[in-house]
Amino acid sequence: MPPINTFKRALKAGQHQIGLWSTLPYPLVTELIAGSGFDWLLLDSEHSPTDVPMMVQQLQAVDAARPREGMGCSHAVVRPAWNDNVMIKRYLDIGAQTLLLPFVQTPEEAQIAVNAVRYAPQGMRGMGGSMRASNFGRDADYVAKAADEICVLVQVETGEALEQLEAIASVDGVDGVFIGPADLSASMGYPGNAAHPQVVATIDNALKRIRACGKAPGILAADIKRAQECLDLGAQFVAVGIDMLLLRMGADALASRFKQVQGSEVRASTY
Numbered sequence: 001m002p003p004i005n006t007f008k009r010a011l012k013a014g015q016h017q018i019g020l021w022s023t024l025p026y027p028l029v030t031e032l033i034a035g036s037g038f039d040w041l042l043l044d045s046e047h048s049p050t051d052v053p054m055m056v057q058q059l060q061a062v063d064a065a066r067p068r069e070g071m072g073c074s075h076a077v078v079r080p081a082w083n084d085n086v087m088i089k090r091y092l093d094i095g096a097q098t099l100l101l102p103f104v105q106t107p108e109e110a111q112i113a114v115n116a117v118r119y120a121p122q123g124m125r126g127m128g129g130s131m132r133a134s135n136f137g138r139d140a141d142y143v144a145k146a147a148d149e150i151c152v153l154v155q156v157e158t159g160e161a162l163e164q165l166e167a168i169a170s171v172d173g174v175d176g177v178f179i180g181p182a183d184l185s186a187s188m189g190y191p192g193n194a195a196h197p198q199v200v201a202t203i204d205n206a207l208k209r210i211r212a213c214g215k216a217p218g219i220l221a222a223d224i225k226r227a228q229e230c231l232d233l234g235a236q237f238v239a240v241g242i243d244m245l246l247l248r249m250g251a252d253a254l255a256s257r258f259k260q261v262q263g264s265e266v267r268a269s270t271y
Contacts, residue, residue: 001141002133005097007040007075008151011176011216011236019077019239021220024247025050027061033243034062037071042220042239046081046102056094056132077153077237083109085116085124092117093131098151100178103158107167110154114173117150119143151175153218153237157183162206169213176216176237179206195226207233 010017019040020033025048034041043058044050050058055078062076078096080087083104091099101113115123130137133146152173156165157180169177181194181203190196203219210217211234218237221227227240 001139002146002149003097005075005149005151007077007098007237008149008175010039011151014236016231017075017237019237020074021222021239021242022058023048023242023244025054025058027057029243030058031061031065034065034074035067035071036074037068038074039072040075040077040098040237040239042077042079042100044079046079052090052094055091055096059095077151079155083113083154085112088113088116089126089128092125092146092150093128093133095132097149098153100153100155102155102180103183104154104156104168105158105161106164107171110168110171110174113152113154114171117152118147118173122147153178153216155180156206158187159184159202160187162202165206165209166213169210169215174215176218177210178218178220178237179203179210181220203230204233207235210234 007017017039019042020038021042021044022030022033023044030043041062043055045055059076062074065074067073075098076096077098077100078091079100079102080091083101088099099117104110104113117123117125119125119127134142153176154168154174155178156162156168161168168174181199184203185191185194185196185199188199188202190199193199207217207219207230216236217234219230219235220239221230222241222245224240227238230238
């Protein structure tokens with residue numbers, strides 16, 4: 001029997017899932033943040049140096065993490081570099097159960113994603129042998145029951161894709177639709193400005209449209225105020241921070257604080 005996908009079940013139940021975006025492909029970092037208490041971690045291979053062997057180690061790190069007292073375990077959401085059936089097959093075989101597929105533009109592309117996670121005759125996932133996902137062949141029920149515990153999230157991130165949002169969200173087997181603010185802002189003519197009022201208004205409307213289709217809306221919103229706004233609008237899986245950004249901001253702030261102190265002491269000593 002495949003492991004129960006608690007994240008998929010939470011989305012189906014309409015529950016909020018608070019996550020952290022992870023772009024640092026090192027298992028010790030993954031294990032550290034997996035113990036923080038987030039409901040899910042996005043393990044990225046689209047905009048990071050992560051490849052399949054690295055992802056194996058990151059998935060193992062999530063499984064090994066010891067959550068803080070009173071906190072639950074984080075669920076790994078893996079983002080392949082593309083909505084490609086070969087990439088999808090490889091990440092499923094190493095044990096990923098929830099995938100976020102980037103740059104889905106049409107309902108046909110959403111259907112490709114769904115077909116890629118299902119074995120024939122329902123889909124086209126290649127049959128593996130003794131792989132990590134089936135506990136190296138020990139799980140005799142894996143092939144029959146794997147699809148029940150696989151969660152498919154598709155990423156909509158252009159104006160063209162938003163024109164077909166309802167059709168994409170309504171594809172059977174799509175569990176959630178993620179709005180990509182950065183690429184969407186560029187598509188709308190505001191590159192690097194996801195906070196532009198027109199972009200924000202478009203995202204707000206998209207979240208409501210996804211929810212109206214009966215699917216779970218998702219987004220990355222590293223600003224606390226904006227993250228809460230998205231949750232209030234119906235977003236269910238929301239990443240509220242990025243590991244690299246947290247490290248950079250913390251390091252920059254600490255260095256600035258002590259550099260300023262040091263500078264004051266140097267100036268004081270010259271008088």
